[in-house]
Amino acid sequence: MKHLLTLSELSLEEIALLLDEAEAFAKGKQWQPNKQVFVANLFFEPSTRTKCSFEVAERKLGLQPIPFDADMSSVQKGETLYDTIRTLESIGVQAVVIRHSMEQYFDSLRNGVNISIINAGDGCGHHPTQSLLDLMTIRQEFATFKGLTVAIVGDIRHSRVARSNAEVLTRLGANVLFSSPDEWKDETNRFGTYVDLDTAVKEADVMMLLRIQHERHGEQMGLTKEQYHETYGLTVEREKRMKRHSIILHPAPVNRDVEIAGSLVECERSRIFKQMENGVYVRMAVLKRAIESVEGGMMNGYYFKKWQMA
Amino acid sequence: MKHLLTLSELSLEEIALLLDEAEAFAKGKQWQPNKQVFVANLFFEPSTRTKCSFEVAERKLGLQPIPFDADMSSVQKGETLYDTIRTLESIGVQAVVIRHSMEQYFDSLRNGVNISIINAGDGCGHHPTQSLLDLMTIRQEFATFKGLTVAIVGDIRHSRVARSNAEVLTRLGANVLFSSPDEWKDETNRFGTYVDLDTAVKEADVMMLLRIQHERHGEQMGLTKEQYHETYGLTVEREKRMKRHSIILHPAPVNRDVEIAGSLVECERSRIFKQMENGVYVRMAVLKRAIESVEGGMMNGYYFKKWQMA
Amino acid sequence: MKHLLTLSELSLEEIALLLDEAEAFAKGKQWQPNKQVFVANLFFEPSTRTKCSFEVAERKLGLQPIPFDADMSSVQKGETLYDTIRTLESIGVQAVVIRHSMEQYFDSLRNGVNISIINAGDGCGHHPTQSLLDLMTIRQEFATFKGLTVAIVGDIRHSRVARSNAEVLTRLGANVLFSSPDEWKDETNRFGTYVDLDTAVKEADVMMLLRIQHERHGEQMGLTKEQYHETYGLTVEREKRMKRHSIILHPAPVNRDVEIAGSLVECERSRIFKQMENGVYVRMAVLKRAIESVEGGMMNGYYFKKWQMA
Numbered sequence: 001m002k003h004l005l006t007l008s009e010l011s012l013e014e015i016a017l018l019l020d021e022a023e024a025f026a027k028g029k030q031w032q033p034n035k036q037v038f039v040a041n042l043f044f045e046p047s048t049r050t051k052c053s054f055e056v057a058e059r060k061l062g063l064q065p066i067p068f069d070a071d072m073s074s075v076q077k078g079e080t081l082y083d084t085i086r087t088l089e090s091i092g093v094q095a096v097v098i099r100h101s102m103e104q105y106f107d108s109l110r111n112g113v114n115i116s117i118i119n120a121g122d123g124c125g126h127h128p129t130q131s132l133l134d135l136m137t138i139r140q141e142f143a144t145f146k147g148l149t150v151a152i153v154g155d156i157r158h159s160r161v162a163r164s165n166a167e168v169l170t171r172l173g174a175n176v177l178f179s180s181p182d183e184w185k186d187e188t189n190r191f192g193t194y195v196d197l198d199t200a201v202k203e204a205d206v207m208m209l210l211r212i213q214h215e216r217h218g219e220q221m222g223l224t225k226e227q228y229h230e231t232y233g234l235t236v237e238r239e240k241r242m243k244r245h246s247i248i249l250h251p252a253p254v255n256r257d258v259e260i261a262g263s264l265v266e267c268e269r270s271r272i273f274k275q276m277e278n279g280v281y282v283r284m285a286v287l288k289r290a291i292e293s294v295e296g297g298m299m300n301g302y303y304f305k306k307w308q309m310a
Numbered sequence: 311m312k313h314l315l316t317l318s319e320l321s322l323e324e325i326a327l328l329l330d331e332a333e334a335f336a337k338g339k340q341w342q343p344n345k346q347v348f349v350a351n352l353f354f355e356p357s358t359r360t361k362c363s364f365e366v367a368e369r370k371l372g373l374q375p376i377p378f379d380a381d382m383s384s385v386q387k388g389e390t391l392y393d394t395i396r397t398l399e400s401i402g403v404q405a406v407v408i409r410h411s412m413e414q415y416f417d418s419l420r421n422g423v424n425i426s427i428i429n430a431g432d433g434c435g436h437h438p439t440q441s442l443l444d445l446m447t448i449r450q451e452f453a454t455f456k457g458l459t460v461a462i463v464g465d466i467r468h469s470r471v472a473r474s475n476a477e478v479l480t481r482l483g484a485n486v487l488f489s490s491p492d493e494w495k496d497e498t499n500r501f502g503t504y505v506d507l508d509t510a511v512k513e514a515d516v517m518m519l520l521r522i523q524h525e526r527h528g529e530q531m532g533l534t535k536e537q538y539h540e541t542y543g544l545t546v547e548r549e550k551r552m553k554r555h556s557i558i559l560h561p562a563p564v565n566r567d568v569e570i571a572g573s574l575v576e577c578e579r580s581r582i583f584k585q586m587e588n589g590v591y592v593r594m595a596v597l598k599r600a601i602e603s604v605e606g607g608m609m610n611g612y613y614f615k616k617w618q619m620a
Numbered sequence: 621m622k623h624l625l626t627l628s629e630l631s632l633e634e635i636a637l638l639l640d641e642a643e644a645f646a647k648g649k650q651w652q653p654n655k656q657v658f659v660a661n662l663f664f665e666p667s668t669r670t671k672c673s674f675e676v677a678e679r680k681l682g683l684q685p686i687p688f689d690a691d692m693s694s695v696q697k698g699e700t701l702y703d704t705i706r707t708l709e710s711i712g713v714q715a716v717v718i719r720h721s722m723e724q725y726f727d728s729l730r731n732g733v734n735i736s737i738i739n740a741g742d743g744c745g746h747h748p749t750q751s752l753l754d755l756m757t758i759r760q761e762f763a764t765f766k767g768l769t770v771a772i773v774g775d776i777r778h779s780r781v782a783r784s785n786a787e788v789l790t791r792l793g794a795n796v797l798f799s800s801p802d803e804w805k806d807e808t809n810r811f812g813t814y815v816d817l818d819t820a821v822k823e824a825d826v827m828m829l830l831r832i833q834h835e836r837h838g839e840q841m842g843l844t845k846e847q848y849h850e851t852y853g854l855t856v857e858r859e860k861r862m863k864r865h866s867i868i869l870h871p872a873p874v875n876r877d878v879e880i881a882g883s884l885v886e887c888e889r890s891r892i893f894k895q896m897e898n899g900v901y902v903r904m905a906v907l908k909r910a911i912e913s914v915e916g917g918m919m920n921g922y923y924f925k926k927w928q929m930a
Contacts, residue, residue, distance in 0.1 A: 038676055048378070048389070049397050055376045056348055056401050066675045067377065067687065068668070079668070079873035083885075087669050087872065090896035091676050252397065253389035265393075276400035358688070358699070359707050365686045366658055366711050377687065562707065563699035575703075586710035 002293035003117045004286050005106050006126040007168045015135070015168065021285035022136050022278065025060075031284075032062035037291055039063050040088050041097045043120070044070045049252060049276060050120050050130070054097050057283035063291070066093060082109060089115045095290045098122075116290035124158050130251055131164040132282040135172075137275050138206055141247055145172035151200035153179045154210030154232070154259055157186040161210060161251050166191035177204065181232055183221060197231075201238045209234060209250045209259050225258050234260045239267065247271050312603035313427045314596050315416050316436040317478045325445070325478065331595035332446050332588065335370075341594075342372035347601055349373050350398050351407045353430070354380045359562060359586060360430050360440070364407050367593035373601070376403060392419060399425040405600045408432075426600035434468050440561055441474040442592040445482075447585050448516055451557055456483035461510035463489045464520030464542070464569055467496040471520060471561050476501035487514065491542055493531060507541075511548045519544060519560045519569050535568050544570045549577065557581050622913035623737045624906050625726050626746040627788045635755070635788065641905035642756050642898065645680075651904075652682035657911055659683050660708050661717045663740070664690045669872060669896060670740050670749070674717050677903035683911070686713060702729055709735040715910045718742075736910035744778050750871055751784040752902040755792075757895050758826055761867055765792035771820035773799045774830030774852070774879055777806040781830060781871050786811035797824065801852055803841060817851075821858045829854060829870045829879050845878050854880045859887065867891050 007015065025031075039058055043051050058065045066088075085096060095116040098105070103123035110117070121127045135145070142148055150169050156162045156178050166176045166189055176192035178185070179200040201207070212228075221228070229235065234248065239261070242248075248260070248270045256262035265272060317325065335341075349368055353361050368375045376398075395406060405426040408415070413433035420427070431437045445455070452458055460479050466472045466488050476486045476499055486502035488495070489510040511517070522538075531538070539545060544558065549571070552558075558570070558580045566572035575582060627635065645651075659678055663671050678685045686708075705716060715736040718725070723743035730737070741747045755765070762768055770789050776782045776798050786796045786809055796812035798805070799820040821827070832848075841848070849855060854868065859881070862868075868880070868890045876882035885892060 036680065038679070040672070048394060049401070052350070052376050052378060052398065052403075053401050056403070059348070059374050059376075060346065060402075064679050065377075066672050066679075067685075068672060069379075069689075078875065080876070083872070083874060083876075084668060086893060087896055088672065090893040091669070091673050091900050092680075092897075093672075093676070252393070254393060255388065256390070256393075273396060273400040276397055277402075280401050358704060359711070362660070362686050362688060362708065362713075363711050366713070369658070369684050369686075370656065370712075375687075379689075562703070564703060565698065566700070566703075583706060583710040586707055587712075590711050 002290055003106070003110055003119075004128050004290065005110065005117065005119045007128045007131050007164050008126075010128075012171060015132070015172075018132060018282065018285045018289065019136050019139060021288065022132070022281040023140075025281040025284045026278065031288060033291055037063045037095075038066055038091075038093045039095045039097065039287070040066045040068045040093050041120075042068050042070060042084070043097075043099045045099050045101055045121070047099060047120070049279070050099065053276065053279040054120065054283050054287075057280050057287055060280070061284055061287055061291075063287065081105060082112060085109060085113050085115060085117075089113060095287065116293060118286055118290055121160055123160070124163070125160050126164045127160040127251075128164060129279065129283055129286055130161055131168055132286070133275055133279040134161075134165055134208065134249055134251075135168065136278045136282055137249060137271050138247075140274075140278075141245075141271070142205065145169060145174045148174045148205045149177060149203050150174050150206040150208060151177040151179060151195075151204035152192060152208045152210065153197065153200055153234070155184045155212055156180045156189065156192075156210070157184045158213050159210045161208075162186070163189060165208065179232075181221060198238070198241070201234075201241050202243075205243065205246050207234065207242065207246060207248045209248065211251060211253065212255055212258055229258055229261070233258060234264060236261045236263060239264055239269075242269065249275060252276065312600055313416070313420055313429075314438050314600065315420065315427065315429045317438045317441050317474050318436075320438075322481060325442070325482075328442060328592065328595045328599065329446050329449060331598065332442070332591040333450075335591040335594045336588065341598060343601055347373045347405075348376055348401075348403045349405045349407065349597070350376045350378045350403050351430075352378050352380060352394070353407075353409045355409050355411055355431070357409060357430070359589070360409065363586065363589040364430065364593050364597075367590050367597055370590070371594055371597055371601075373597065391415060392422060395419060395423050395425060395427075399423060405597065426603060428596055428600055431470060433470070434473070435470050436474045437470040437561075438474060439589065439593055439596055440471055441478055442596070443585055443589040444471075444475055444518065444559055444561075445478065446588045446592055447559060447581050448557075450584075450588075451555075451581070452515065454483075455479060458484045458515045459487060459513050460484050460516040460518055461487040461489060461505075461514035462502060462518045462520065463507065463510055463544070465494040465522055466490045466499065466502075466520070467494045468523050469520045471518075472496070473499060475518065489542075491531060508548070508551070511544075511551050512553075515553065515556050517544065517552065517556060517558045519558065521561060521563065522565055522568055539568055539571070543568060544574060546571045546573060549574055549579075552579065559585060562586065622910055623726070623730055623739075624748050624910065625730065625737065625739045627748045627751050627784050628746075630748075632791060635752070635792075638752060638902065638905045638909065639756050639759060641908065642752070642901040643760075645901040645904045646898070651908060653911055657683045657715075658686055658711075658713045659715045659717065659907070660686045660688045660713050661740075662688050662690060662704070663717075663719045665719050665721050665741070667719060667740070669899070670719065673896065673899040674740065674903050674907075677900050677907055680900070681904055681907055681911075683907065701725060702732060705729060705733050705735060705737075709733060715907065736913060738906055738910055741780055743780070744783070745780050746784045747780040747871075748784060749899065749903055749906055750781055751788055752906070753895055753899040754781075754785055754828065754869055754871075755788065756898045756902055757869060757891050758867075760894075760898075761865075761891070762825065765789060765794045768794045768825045769797060769823050770794050770826040770828060771797040771799060771815075771824035772812060772828045772830065773817065773820055773854070775804045775833055776800045776809065776812075776830070777804045778833050779830045781828075782806070783809060785828065801841060818858070818861075821854075821861050822863075825863065825866050827854065827862065827866060827868045829868065831871060831873065832875055832878055849878055849881070853878060854884060856881045856883060859884055859889075862889065869895060872896065 097118045099120040103125040170191040178192040407428045409430040413435040480501045488502040717738045719740040723745040790811040798812040799817045
């Protein structure tokens with residue numbers, strides 16, 4: 001099997017392959033395994049868009065997602081994640097998509113199971129398919145990452161998006177800026193340079209806004225939503241000072257009028273809904289990779305192609 | 311796209327078309343889009359029959375419903391309904407079925423999204439597919455609506471069924487009677503005449519019973535279930551005084567021995583389970599209309615038929 | 621329709637037929653109805669493996685499971701189970717799989733509905749597909765049941781597995797031993813002989829461990845987990861004293877280091893994950909039986925074969 005746990009584990013060649021595959025799907029490429037393949041989506045934390053996006057991607061590939069309700073499941077009865085996944089493996093599931101609140105939940109699984117694990121978010125850790133869709137959206141715009149300035153703005157410390165993206169963007173040759181209230185700076189993340197928000201606004205080719213994970217956070221700083229927006233958010237006024245061709249990204253769900261003015265969510269330079277669209281295609285690419293690795297493979301030195309290309 | 315939000319927005323011609331289509335599906339008509347179509351069922355309030363009925367209708371049309379768990383979703387994180395639906399649109403969903411506790415929730419959506427919205431109940435507002443299945447069931451029995459006497463009995467004020475049905479039945483030429491405890495009369499609904507229950511029983515061709523929405527209501531009147539049933543319910547004794555050919559409808563779920571005697575639920579004149587069966591067919595018709603409007607359409611004056619008829 | 625409510629209702633011939641069919645599915649047999657068939661899985665109690673196992677089995681047969689969320693459903697509104705099932709029947713569902721906390725919930729249903737009910741667990745009552753998968757796993761190992769010694773160990777009183785298995789294994793000619801703390805002995809179950817754990821370990825061909833249903837139980841005995849494991853669990857040390865060819869079964873989910881040492885869960889004589897794999901095949905056999913009974917049947921003395929065999 002071939003897990004996708006963090007982007008840091010992938011070479012730039014592997015990342016480029018996934019992005020090329022995703023782009024092919026966006027242009028209408030069809031691919032389906034030639035037999036019935038079962039997958040399961042294990043979301044132990046709430047999510048609309050990531051879960052629905054995987055569900056669409058799976059059906060576009062003709063895969064059969066098995067409903068798994070984390071609330072109703074045996075996990076309530078104290079079953080370990082390992083035993084849950086071995087169970088799914090035993091009943092014929094070939095890949096699992098997991099979101100879990102525990103950082104690095106996959107460390108105990110990666111070598112023990114014969115099933116592909118796709119990480120859809122581990123606590124404040126990683127979210128590789130979100131990073132891939134961000135990369136795909138940026139590449140569609142600028143064709144390259146080299147020399148681009150990408151500003152990541154907001155709650156850097158608690159964001160798996162910031163963690164995954166800063167590392168991979170730096171590897172790809174981009175220049176990463178961070179902008180954040182002091183409380184949310186992340187000294188352990190060495191892949192960006194902290195600047196003030198107005199510098200980020202002026203210099204960025206890509207303004208990557210982060211969601212405020214917990215509305216309480218702002219309040220803990222003693223700020224109202226309005227004050228937060230004025231001080232740390234992308235206001236209508238700041239947007240006017242962005243470079244002509246720069247774009248706005250946001251992993252969503254958006255807190256309108258907090259990290260971004262409501263009227264900017266669908267403005268001309270926003271790619272927020274384009275990101276979601278691209279999310280389906282990168283997930284198709286990731287799922288194809290996970291399933292091919294189970295089904296295909298080398299036998300006696302020959303590659304037995306078990307899958308049809310349409 | 312073509313929403314279905316309330317029946318009041320549809321002409322009698324449009325309603326007749328939907329009923330004819332539903333009848334064709336009941337008789338075995340097959341229809342499927344010729345490519346993969348994704349839909350999502352967003353039920354923010356509990357429902358067995360409406361949700362399951364849509365799920366069956368969707369699969370009969372070969373559509374692919376994307377699971378959406380309102381409890382686990384980003385709506386918990388404060389996302390607006392608009393952003394949730396734009397997200398679903400971005401990932402390729404073509405129609406959404408929505409039940410929501412807020413009356414007229416769709417007002418803020420109807421012009422902003424490029425996706426068909428099918429209203430499956432908005433607070434105490436409307437429930438158009440329930441009305442359509444009631445109409446279908448009545449038409450199967452009497453072939454016409456003109457001159458029929460339809461009594462709507464129970465909690466008129468809090469019922470979206472009463473609201474939707476009284477208006478459309480009046481437009482179709484039926485004579486609508488209301489019968490209700492004083493506490494539940496709805497002075498804003500001008501499409502019916504209040505009569506006492508025994509008059510309704512005697513005169514109605516169609517006895518349309520409403521569900522007591524909140525069991526507490528009866529208690530607030532100071533009545534036990536038995537007293538409520540005796541005073542305002544369809545008892546075994548009252549059923550005997552109904553016209554020979556009159557029928558009983560109920561939107562279900564039924565409170566047995568409250569609004570209707572348990573032994574009458576499946577009596578000869580009850581069409582309660584027939585209504586449920588018809589519900590699948592009207593929903594197939596409504597879904598077909600919603601999807602054709604997205605996919606088909608006029609181009610350069612020609613109608614490009616993108617769908618196959620089987 | 622053909623229900624599957626308890627194994628006690630099946631003859632040994634019927635059981636053998638189901639096991640043969642399951643074995644055929646395990647060996648790759650394909651079978652699908654030749655038209656669209658809807659089923660629903662009604663789980664009113666938590667379950668990962670049983671529900672997921674049915675979901676996989678249904679999809680392997682090409683059936684269409686209709687999502688049914690017991691939490692969100694009308695059951696919350698006080699609807700009876702009978703009315704819920706009649707509703708599903710009305711919208712076209714042909715078989716329902718039910719897990720419910722009430723023992724014998726099916727007594728009020730079995731003659732009133734025209735839909736096949738498959739019992740997936742009724743309170744402390746029965747769990748026939750679990751028994752069938754246990755039988756299948758034992759038969760794969762020993763080819764027969766006659767003369768085998770099967771020890772059922774743990775919370776006999778609250779276990780539907782113990783109840784179902786002891787009866788059917790006795791009928792099949794096996795010798796059943798029970799081993800249990802005094803508090804969990806079940807005097808109403810006359811199909812086994814109580815022995816102490818070390819006798820069971822020494823004599824059993826099949827060690828069938830039961831899950832401690834409620835972690836509290838152990839505490840009520842005034843034992844820590846470690847003490848429970850040492851006194852009543854299959855420890856590493858006890859496993860060494862088992863017969864050379866004896867095997868370990870457990871219905872799962874496992875409480876590691878309580879009823880069984882964590883390191884034994886995947887030991888050589890454990891068939892725990894094999895049981896789960898077999899579960900899919902017995903459920904395919906049970907579903908096929910339920911659906912054939914609805915669709916096929918005798919007409920005018922002729923059997924009209926409506927199903928294709930692949």
